[in-house]
Amino acid sequence: MESCNCIEPQWPPDDLLMKYQYISDFFIALAYFSIPLELIYFVKKSAVFPYRWVLVQFGAFIVLCGATHLINLWTFTVHSRTVASVMTTAKVLTAAVSCITALMLVHIIPDLLSVKTRELFLKNKAAELDREMGLIRTQEETGRHVRMLTHEIRSTLDRHTILKTTLVELGRTLALEECALWMPTRTGLELQLSYTLRQQNPVGYTVPIHHPVINQVFSSNRAVKISPNCPVARLRPAGKYMPGEVVAVRVPLLHLSNFHINDWPELSTKRYALMVLMLPSDSARQWHVHELELVEVVADQVAVALSHAAILEESMRARDLLMEQNVALDLARREAETAIRARNDFLAVMNHEMRTPMHAIIALSSLLQETELTPEQRLMVETILKSSNLLATLINDVLDLSRLEDGSLQLDLGTFNLYAVFREVLNLIKPIASVKKLHVSLTLAPDLPEYAIGDEKRLMQTILNIVGNAVKFSKEGSISITAFVAKLDTLRDSKAPEFLPVLSDNHFYLRVQVKDSGSGINPLDIPKLFTKFAQNQSTGTRNSGGSGLGLAICKRFVNLMEGHIWIESEGLGKGCTAILIVKLGMAERVNESKLPYMPKMPTNHGQTAFPGLKVLVMDENGVSRMVTKGLLLHLGCDVTMVGSSDECLRLVSHEHKVVFMDICVPGIDSYGITIRIHEKFTKRHERPLLVALTGNTDKVKKENCMRAGMDGLILKPVSLDKMRSVLTDLLEHRVFFEAI
Amino acid sequence: MDVVNQLQRQFIDYSASLHREGFLDDQFTQLQKLQDDNSPDFVVEVASLFFEDCEKLINNMARALEQQQGVDFKQVDASVHQLKGSSSSIGAMRVKDVCIAFRSFCEAQNREGCLRCLQQVTHEYSLLKNKLQTLFRLQQQILAAGGSIPVVE
Numbered sequence: 001m002e003s004c005n006c007i008e009p010q011w012p013p014d015d016l017l018m019k020y021q022y023i024s025d026f027f028i029a030l031a032y033f034s035i036p037l038e039l040i041y042f043v044k045k046s047a048v049f050p051y052r053w054v055l056v057q058f059g060a061f062i063v064l065c066g067a068t069h070l071i072n073l074w075t076f077t078v079h080s081r082t083v084a085s086v087m088t089t090a091k092v093l094t095a096a097v098s099c100i101t102a103l104m105l106v107h108i109i110p111d112l113l114s115v116k117t118r119e120l121f122l123k124n125k126a127a128e129l130d131r132e133m134g135l136i137r138t139q140e141e142t143g144r145h146v147r148m149l150t151h152e153i154r155s156t157l158d159r160h161t162i163l164k165t166t167l168v169e170l171g172r173t174l175a176l177e178e179c180a181l182w183m184p185t186r187t188g189l190e191l192q193l194s195y196t197l198r199q200q201n202p203v204g205y206t207v208p209i210h211h212p213v214i215n216q217v218f219s220s221n222r223a224v225k226i227s228p229n230c231p232v233a234r235l236r237p238a239g240k241y242m243p244g245e246v247v248a249v250r251v252p253l254l255h256l257s258n259f260h261i262n263d264w265p266e267l268s269t270k271r272y273a274l275m276v277l278m279l280p281s282d283s284a285r286q287w288h289v290h291e292l293e294l295v296e297v298v299a300d301q302v303a304v305a306l307s308h309a310a311i312l313e314e315s316m317r318a319r320d321l322l323m324e325q326n327v328a329l330d331l332a333r334r335e336a337e338t339a340i341r342a343r344n345d346f347l348a349v350m351n352h353e354m355r356t357p358m359h360a361i362i363a364l365s366s367l368l369q370e371t372e373l374t375p376e377q378r379l380m381v382e383t384i385l386k387s388s389n390l391l392a393t394l395i396n397d398v399l400d401l402s403r404l405e406d407g408s409l410q411l412d413l414g415t416f417n418l419y420a421v422f423r424e425v426l427n428l429i430k431p432i433a434s435v436k437k438l439h440v441s442l443t444l445a446p447d448l449p450e451y452a453i454g455d456e457k458r459l460m461q462t463i464l465n466i467v468g469n470a471v472k473f474s475k476e477g478s479i480s481i482t483a484f485v486a487k488l489d490t491l492r493d494s495k496a497p498e499f500l501p502v503l504s505d506n507h508f509y510l511r512v513q514v515k516d517s518g519s520g521i522n523p524l525d526i527p528k529l530f531t532k533f534a535q536n537q538s539t540g541t542r543n544s545g546g547s548g549l550g551l552a553i554c555k556r557f558v559n560l561m562e563g564h565i566w567i568e569s570e571g572l573g574k575g576c577t578a579i580l581i582v583k584l585g586m587a588e589r590v591n592e593s594k595l596p597y598m599p600k601m602p603t604n605h606g607q608t609a610f611p612g613l614k615v616l617v618m619d620e621n622g623v624s625r626m627v628t629k630g631l632l633l634h635l636g637c638d639v640t641m642v643g644s645s646d647e648c649l650r651l652v653s654h655e656h657k658v659v660f661m662d663i664c665v666p667g668i669d670s671y672g673i674t675i676r677i678h679e680k681f682t683k684r685h686e687r688p689l690l691v692a693l694t695g696n697t698d699k700v701k702k703e704n705c706m707r708a709g710m711d712g713l714i715l716k717p718v719s720l721d722k723m724r725s726v727l728t729d730l731l732e733h734r735v736f737f738e739a740i
Numbered sequence: 741m742d743v744v745n746q747l748q749r750q751f752i753d754y755s756a757s758l759h760r761e762g763f764l765d766d767q768f769t770q771l772q773k774l775q776d777d778n779s780p781d782f783v784v785e786v787a788s789l790f791f792e793d794c795e796k797l798i799n800n801m802a803r804a805l806e807q808q809q810g811v812d813f814k815q816v817d818a819s820v821h822q823l824k825g826s827s828s829s830i831g832a833m834r835v836k837d838v839c840i841a842f843r844s845f846c847e848a849q850n851r852e853g854c855l856r857c858l859q860q861v862t863h864e865y866s867l868l869k870n871k872l873q874t875l876f877r878l879q880q881q882i883l884a885a886g887g888s889i890p891v892v893e
Contacts, residue, residue: 621822623790624829630774630782717767
């Protein structure tokens with residue numbers, strides 16, 4: 001047979017089988033060639049295939065098989081020897097490779113199979129992890145909700161916002177149907193519905209607190225599932241549906257007193273609120289554990305937030321209260337100040353207004369007394385005088401007392417003769433006492449110092465008042481006045497616990513006892529004695545004539561003098577003893593010290609002339625210089641006149657005893673001159689006395705003079721008598737400051 | 741001694757009228773008391789000194805107030821102060837009162853007020869001068885007639 005290259009030879013009919021074989025071989029070869037191509041293609045595509053050399057083997061095997069089948073196509077017709085040999089080679093190779101492959105596959109297929117099982121295993125694992133991931137995510141979600149809730153709750157300090165937020169957030173997080181909070185009432189016996197989620201305005205629905213279910217919930221700190229039929233859970237309108245599950249948890253209400261420094265709050269707090277959470281009905285949802293945990297955590301946080309809110313409320317309230325009180329106090333203080341100012345103004349005005357007419361009355365009455373009067377007229381004038389004197393005293397007393405109450409009164413301290421004070425009191429009281437036929441005796445202890453430092457005028461006023469009272473209230477008998485220095489033991493038995501005497505070196509306590517044998521005082525009335533305006537009604541004689549102020553004033557003076565005054569009496573008709581203790585300063589010997597001039601005490605106009613007294617007068621004004629010179633010449637002085645400060649400093653010598661300086665001229669530095677004169681004469685007894693003459697002055701100027709070192713101050717115009725008494729006093733006391 | 745008595749009574753009346761009209765006050769009486777044998781002309785001397793002083797001060801003040809540009813009120817005040825001192829030393833009450841008002845105008849730097857006061861002062865001063873001169877003349881007459889000056893309380 002001839003071989004031809006045409007694919008479609010003419011086929012004899014019994015070559016049909018051959019034809020089919022031919023076609024099958026062809027397709028097999030095609031398939032065999034395309035399979036490795038596909039394999040290569042897909043392996044190239046995939047990155048992971050561990051068995052490449054197996055693939056090569058397999059590919060080779062298939063290629064060879066395909067080649068074999070392909071070559072077979074030529075063997076259907078007559079073929080040459082080459083074809084046959086190629087065919088044989090191919091077949092031999094194919095056989096070899098396929099055997100090797102078969103052998104290899106024995107190893108490989110189990111491997112491949114195991115890969116499959118591992119894959120299955122991993123898939124299972126992945127599924128499991130996925131499940132767990134889902135769980136963790138849910139928990140994290142829950143945790144996030146809790147944190148958010150807590151954040152919401154704790155971000156506000158307003159109680160209502162806290163509770164409302166709690167319910168809203170819980171409702172949202174857990175998809176609740178209803179969420180309610182029951183708070184205990186004030187009595188603690190009932191729970192009142194305070195907040196709900198859905199119902200906008202909870203009516204004051206109450207439930208008694210001692211319900212077994214409620215007790216169960218309160219006794220544990222976990223969220224407890226309760227029956228939907230429980231009274232606290234019956235919040236929804238009854239329907240035909242199946243109510244969802246209900247959970248209740250307690251919310252401890254903490255109080256400030258529960259927090260001790262080192263301890264956690266005691267769990268014995270009795271007050272709890274109840275939070276009830278209801279799942280939607282007909283939903284077949286159940287309470288999951290993590291949801292219950294969420295609820296418990298939230299309940300705790302709410303408790304803390306509520307207590308913070310409560311503390312804040314408390315402190316805000318306290319602060320508001322304080323502010324109100326402050327405002328009220330401020331107002332009261334201002335009112336008091338206004339009142340005091342008004343009173344002071346009133347007193348100042350009345351002082352002047354009352355004194356002026358009084359002065360006129362007293363002056364004119366005394367003048368009237370000097371004229372010729374009939375006995376009746378004289379009696380009338382005397383009565384007028386006595387009454388007006390009394391009135392004047394009363395006015396002074398009232399003014400004094402109000403100044404005392406203010407605390408604006410200050411003692412005029414000075415050195416004075418203590419013995420003289422007592423003698424004066426005695427002199428003043430003797431006339432009245434002798435009229436009443438009372439015997440007055442004065443005993444001064446030998447160790448009582450003669451001079452003391454204190455407020456002489458007020459001390460005398462006090463002693464006079466007490467002695468006067470003694471005389472007033474005694475109809476007969478005797479009055480004894482004793483004065484001595486109080487020792488420490490006698491000080492201590494005084495009847496006041498707040499009187500604490502302190503002994504020091506330059507002070508001593510003067511004790512004065514005034515004993516009378518008069519009508520006495522009921523011991524019960526004694527405390528009232530020193531209160532002002534309180535009259536003693538129980539004494540028989542009503543004509544005491546006092547206003548009740550005297551003892552009150554005395555007490556205040558004595559207090560100012562750091563002392564104590566009290567009255568002892570054994571009863572009505574048994575007389576009484578007034579005891580007074582005051583603190584006085586010890587005075588040095590009198591020679592060098594300055595005694596203040598007391599204008600009220602009578603001075604002796606000893607000298608009418610001062611022969612040879614060398615005086616220096618400095619005055620810029622010619623006329624007034626001449627007048628002053630004339631005055632002094634008339635009094636016999638030896639006067640040197642200077643018109644300027646330089647002249648004054650030049651001419652002043654230790655022979656001049658007094659220097660009169662006019663200080664009201666602007667431009668003259670009289671204080672400077674004073675200081676220079678002080679510097680010039682260092683020894684006290686060599687220096688002349690420096691006296692300022694001025695036409696107008698005030699307290700400030702007077703103080704400046706004193707401070708600059710002047711020894712005196714006189715107001716112009718100076719009359720002859722005035723100059724005389726001024727010189728007398730100056731030379732005796734070495735100081736003279738005219739009262740402004 | 742009828743003439744002396746008459747003169748003395750005249751003197752007393754005149755003195756009293758001066759006091760009543762406010763030309764003189766208590767201070768003048770004091771000055772009269774200082775007159776004694778050692779200083780028989782004390783009052784006259786003081787009065788002459790006062791008149792000299794017054795004239796000088798009034799001239800000063802007039803000159804100071806006439807300044808068209810910037811009156812030196814401090815200087816005027818100083819002069820018024822001096823005048824006040826002198827007049828109170830001698831007992832010239834009316835002059836002293838005008839000085840007090842004058843001072844407040846000076847403090848307020850009121851030129852018009854000051855000029856008015858200056859006029860018043862000058863007026864009062866001349867009145868006083870006349871009156872005192874009359875009084876002294878009476879005194880001289882009494883002394884010349886051999887009498888003594890009565891003391892007016």
